[in-house]
Amino acid sequence: MQGFDPFMSNFCDLANQYLTTLPIFKSQGLLRLAINEREAGWLEPDTARVLTQLNPAFEMSESRVTLRAKPDTIEAQMSAAALHLREVGLIKVWRNECYAVHPQNAHGEPDLTCSLFKLERGAFRRFGLTSQAAHINGICTDGTLWIARRSSTKGIDPNRLDNLAAGGIPYNESPFDCAIRELAEEAGLSDFTKSQLQLTGQVHTRRNEIDGTHDEILHCYDLTLSPNVQPVNQDGEVAEFLKLSPLEAAQRLSEMTWDAGLVTANYLLRQKPHIS
Structure with missing residues (x-):
């Protein structure tokens, strides 16, 4: 990714630098x-x-x-x-x-x-319609993050890194219920309390894509997990899970989907650099 230096030592600086590389929506010609x-x-x-x-x-x-x-x-x-x-x-x-x-x-x-x-x-x-999605950061109490790698069979962004779980919100489902469902389907996680899953905000992302305009509201959640919890994919959409330190996650932001990278970078910017 042009302009992104994964060898910077501070994960907050890396997150800020990554955000400057996100694509900008252009309406010219549309x-x-x-x-x-x-x-x-x-x-x-x-x-x-x-x-x-x-x-x-x-x-x-x-x-x-x-x-x-x-x-x-x-x-x-x-x-x-x-x-x-x-x-x-x-x-x-x-x-x-x-x-x-x-x-x-x-x-x-x-x-x-x-x-x-x-x-x-x-x-x-x-x-070019606006969709909605739920994205969940998997945060262990020791400060590490669970990052998923998308399956090679995914129709969009195969093999890219992603959040612990993420998915589009159907018309008849709430963002919270979507997050619960995606955690069960993509990470095999259901044995947690509602207090462990916290909504941290919404982000509006819009960009030009080869198949039109991607316009989406991301409902961002943090799920707090003990370090011994191991996510296990259930629906075939995840190839593997990686457990990364904040610095390691920041260094691999350019390997993520644009949306997952945005959600992860925003999470890192809410943390203090000393935990890396």
């Missing part, structure tokens, strides 16, 4: 996606043309594409559009899982209090 009058996502011009050719309800102007539809037909029309994008090869990973679609507020931030409809998870990047 069109705004609106559902009636509510902005909801971002589209590449090729995707916009496919949508307007598919369904005249998608109206394209110079800077946006607007789906004009009755509220009770929006979900069906967007789902049909997603299926068509899959058929023409613009959506390559299909999850058979739905996320809630949130509109943007006046400041361009997602309004998580309002859900317009639900849509196939695999379509979110291509439509």
